Amino acid sequence: MTKAAPEVLRATAPQPGAGxxxxxxxxxxxxxxxxxxxxxxxxxxxAGLVLAAFLGGFYALFALGDTWWQLGLAAAMSAVFAQVGLLSHDLAHRQVFSRRLPSEIGGRIAANLMMGMSYGWWMNKHTRHHANPNHEERDPDVAPDLVVWSQRQARQASGLARFIGRRQAYLFFPLLLLEGLNLSFNSFRALRGPAVKRPLLEGALLVVHFAAYFGLVLAALPLGKAVAFLAVHQALLGVYLGCAFAPNHKGMLMVTPEMRLDFLRRQVLTSRNVRGNAVLDSVMGGLNYQVEHHLFPSMPTPALGRAARITREFCAEKGIPYYETGLLRSYREILTHLHRTGEPIRSGG
Incomplete structure (x- = not known):
């Protein structure tokens, strides 16, 4: 098994003539x-299991009635919504269907109608991420919004990003509590931009989702419990999604404009795999095989484990560092990276 620490990966350059x-x-x-x-x-x-859990959750909402045990259901439903999001991710990558039209139809049903997130906005953003993972200027997932991902970004940070950057390692997980709301906000905002090709359709699906979502919760619960349910559900949805996606690249090689990497090394050196088992594979929707997912985005989730063994062996043959670690270790590496990148702000740089 080929393994290298993130510090080693940062110093690795492409082999000459690799092409x-x-x-x-x-x-x-x-x-x-x-x-x-x-x-x-x-x-x-x-898809059948996810749909059953989704419908079963709303049935349980009315079956439980006026009780604070509903907050436990809200937590469970956050996991169900996250699984809907992971399924829409596979649809967007054409892992489910080879053709564009059924992929888009399924993606909009899962993302817009069931989860409340714009399929077109997210797909545009995610496609740009795949093309340039961890690129300081081209990857929207490492754009310096509230969090800075490199010391170069930290030196240029101002306003709220500079304030948060001082202590971003401590604030990272608390900020994930707002990620669910952030996805919804950006989904509606994107309807006015070029990223969403069918804004009327996507907007209508989003409105139907939130009308049904708020309507069902308010119909089943008194106002106080309804607000608590919504808060717990949205907060834990953000944490779930953040904890599933963050280990993939955060703390790995940050690509700068002057670096020249071929496709294979650009994807491998910027990605982190998370070792696990069948349970973790299901919880993370296969995203723990991030190296293979980036190399072969249309590969179905159940094939990623076998692909990882082949890719590890191949990288060892070519002398390409291939990094994988445990889930908890990945979070420690993320927080260490965030603390390090915030240093120029703390030192007044």
């Missing part, structure tokens, strides 16, 4: 194993 040939070799190995083939049975079962 695209290394990725072509790896692709042939992956294709020969049939790992890019669609898995309709898997996705039928997965």
């Amino acid at each position: 695209g040939s290394d990725f072509a070799q790896l692709s042939r190995r992956i294709a020969a194993e049939g790992l890019l083939d669609r898995r309709p049975g898997y996705y039928t079962v997965r």
Whole structure:
């Protein structure tokens, strides 16, 4: 098993003359194993279970009635909504369907109608991330909004980003409590921009989602408990999604404009895999195999584990650092990275 610490990865440069040939070799190995083939049975079962949990949650909302135990249901429903989001992620990458139209229809049903997030906005953002992961200027996931992801960004930070940057390692997980609201806000805001190709359709689906969402909760619970339910649900949804996506790249190699990396090394060196088991694979929706997901975005989730073994072996042959660690260790590395990147702000730089 090839493993290297993030500090080693930061110092790694592409091998001269690597070009695209290394990725072509790896692709042939992956294709020969049939790992890019669609898995309709898997996705039928997965989508059925997610839908059953989604509908069952709202049934339980009325079955439980006027009780504070509803907050436990709110926590459980945050996990269900996150699973809907992970399924929409697979649809966007055409892991479920090979054709664009059914992927978009499924994606909008899952993201807009069931979860309350704009499929078009998120897909535009996520596509740009995949093209340039951890690139300081091109990856929207490391844009210096409230959190700074590099010391260069920290030196340029101002306003709220500079205030938060001083103590961002301590504030990172608390800020995730607001991520659910942030997704909803950005989804509606994006309807006025070019990222969403069908703004009327997506806007209508979002309105239907939130009308049904708020309406059902308010119909089942008195106002105080309804507000508490919504707060717990949205807060834990943000934490779940943040904890699933953050280990993928945060604290790994940050790419600057002057760096020249071929596709294979750009994806491998900026990504972190998280070791786990069948339970963790399900909880994270396969995102714990982030290296393989970035190399082969359309690969179905159940094929990623086998692809990881092949990719590790290939990277070892080529001398390419391939990093994987445990889940808790990944969070420690993220917080260490955030504390380090905030140093120029704390020192007045």
